[in-house]
Amino acid sequence: MSQSEPPAAKPATKPAAKRRSPEARKQEVLAEAILYFADEGFDGGTRGLAKRIGITQPLFYRYFPSKDDLVNEVYRAVYLDRWQNTWETNLCDDSQSLESRLLQFYHSYTGVVFERNWLRIYFFAGLKGLDINARYLRRVETALLEPIWAQTCAAFGLEATGKTPHDLVWQMHGAVFYHGIRQQIYGDASVDIEATIRLAVKTYLGAVTSMTKPADRSLGDQHD
Amino acid sequence: MSQSEPPAAKPATKPAAKRRSPEARKQEVLAEAILYFADEGFDGGTRGLAKRIGITQPLFYRYFPSKDDLVNEVYRAVYLDRWQNTWETNLCDDSQSLESRLLQFYHSYTGVVFERNWLRIYFFAGLKGLDINARYLRRVETALLEPIWAQTCAAFGLEATGKTPHDLVWQMHGAVFYHGIRQQIYGDASVDIEATIRLAVKTYLGAVTSMTKPADRSLGDQHD
DNA sequence: ATGGTTATTTATCAAACGATAAAGAAAATA
DNA sequence: TATTTTCTTTATCGTTTGATAAATAACCAT
Numbered sequence: 001m002s003q004s005e006p007p008a009a010k011p012a013t014k015p016a017a018k019r020r021s022p023e024a025r026k027q028e029v030l031a032e033a034i035l036y037f038a039d040e041g042f043d044g045g046t047r048g049l050a051k052r053i054g055i056t057q058p059l060f061y062r063y064f065p066s067k068d069d070l071v072n073e074v075y076r077a078v079y080l081d082r083w084q085n086t087w088e089t090n091l092c093d094d095s096q097s098l099e100s101r102l103l104q105f106y107h108s109y110t111g112v113v114f115e116r117n118w119l120r121i122y123f124f125a126g127l128k129g130l131d132i133n134a135r136y137l138r139r140v141e142t143a144l145l146e147p148i149w150a151q152t153c154a155a156f157g158l159e160a161t162g163k164t165p166h167d168l169v170w171q172m173h174g175a176v177f178y179h180g181i182r183q184q185i186y187g188d189a190s191v192d193i194e195a196t197i198r199l200a201v202k203t204y205l206g207a208v209t210s211m212t213k214p215a216d217r218s219l220g221d222q223h224d
Numbered sequence: 225m226s227q228s229e230p231p232a233a234k235p236a237t238k239p240a241a242k243r244r245s246p247e248a249r250k251q252e253v254l255a256e257a258i259l260y261f262a263d264e265g266f267d268g269g270t271r272g273l274a275k276r277i278g279i280t281q282p283l284f285y286r287y288f289p290s291k292d293d294l295v296n297e298v299y300r301a302v303y304l305d306r307w308q309n310t311w312e313t314n315l316c317d318d319s320q321s322l323e324s325r326l327l328q329f330y331h332s333y334t335g336v337v338f339e340r341n342w343l344r345i346y347f348f349a350g351l352k353g354l355d356i357n358a359r360y361l362r363r364v365e366t367a368l369l370e371p372i373w374a375q376t377c378a379a380f381g382l383e384a385t386g387k388t389p390h391d392l393v394w395q396m397h398g399a400v401f402y403h404g405i406r407q408q409i410y411g412d413a414s415v416d417i418e419a420t421i422r423l424a425v426k427t428y429l430g431a432v433t434s435m436t437k438p439a440d441r442s443l444g445d446q447h448d
Numbered sequence: 449a450t451g452g453t454t455a456t457t458t459a460t461c462a463a464a465c466g467a468t469a470a471a472g473a474a475a476a477t478a
Numbered sequence: 479t480a481t482t483t484t485c486t487t488t489a490t491c492g493t494t495t496g497a498t499a500a501a502t503a504a505c506c507a508t
Binding site: 041043120123124126127128129133134137167168170171172173174175176177178179181182185186187188191195196199200202203206207210 | 267347348399401406410419420423427431
Binding site for chain 1: 468475
């Protein structure tokens, strides 16, 4: 720890944070808070976060009225700001095959969602009972899964049964999402994510196909 | 205190916990701790837990050396003790069809795992970086998913490619597990769990079937 | 009843928490 | 340079946390 400061022997008192504009400082705090709360959970102390940033703890209260306000801004930054509207529009773009649209969507979606900070904060919030998760899930359903099912019905000539997405869509989505959980929450980074996506999409389309021709073959009744 | 307390009217001071045997008391504390930590997370205070049980806070330290020790016993009680060896044996019972074995297994498995306390503690532990989750997941893989794949290969006449379960098994498992997450973590209790199980098993068997007859039909390449 | 054992409580500690007020120091203005 | 502004720190408050020691009270054996 013996850092040799050029101008004479510094008393080694404190680094002291450089003075910054309120705008820049607030952004810096927010960015570091995302990393910090993703690591420690929302019970992480403000002093630990301050040390990580290199400022003193009371400085937070110049930029955020309370810790809760900081936490809420973290939510907003992680969830709302990372939502890509291209997901929805690309899913409905008829110029490509449904399969390639799904592959492309999940490639982009998992690129955002299967990130350590995103997923951990998502579960921290869910366990804390904040309505953020339920609202996000509803948005996923209406803005992503419902279009997926509608597009599927259109591609396969099925009549859409109301707007609610078929359970098969939830299954595909769950299979992909579970991969991210294994990877980011459990720390199991074994399998390739792209392979999981390809298999989930292929299985989904295969299941829908076998829905269209009901008497394809008696599967599920074989007694080995 | 030169004053006489009214002898009749109960002072309404404190209930005072009834004296119990160490064995019984420890079990009671452990049982309540499971409920408490599932609600509050592992950062829940020992005083809150004490009030819930109806004892005073220092009494914990007669039965558990520290809070961490109590937490560890909660893990053990929730994960290890609820594991059913019948899962593994029933999955390998050839007298029933593979489909009914899978349906029966997931019915029993989700009955244990899709319980609020189990799942919440599971994720609290996972987010805290405890190795419990990784170990449990490895047990699921070796004791459940590998047998499922082996049985599947046997039923369909496939040669098992090593022991590692095919990704299709992970997909089925993930689809089912994701349902529990939506239900217990996000609070979305919309769909029926049994329907999810049936669909996941059916989709899995269908996908395996289409693996056996490769040129069944060109699925996944249709341009609507 | 009497005395010993032990389950439980009261009282208390040191540390860490979120938060506030006042002092200090860098930048901006004059 | 002198003065004002404002970003940052020091010092501190009140509360809550996990944990310990000593005092109380219930049970058991005699």
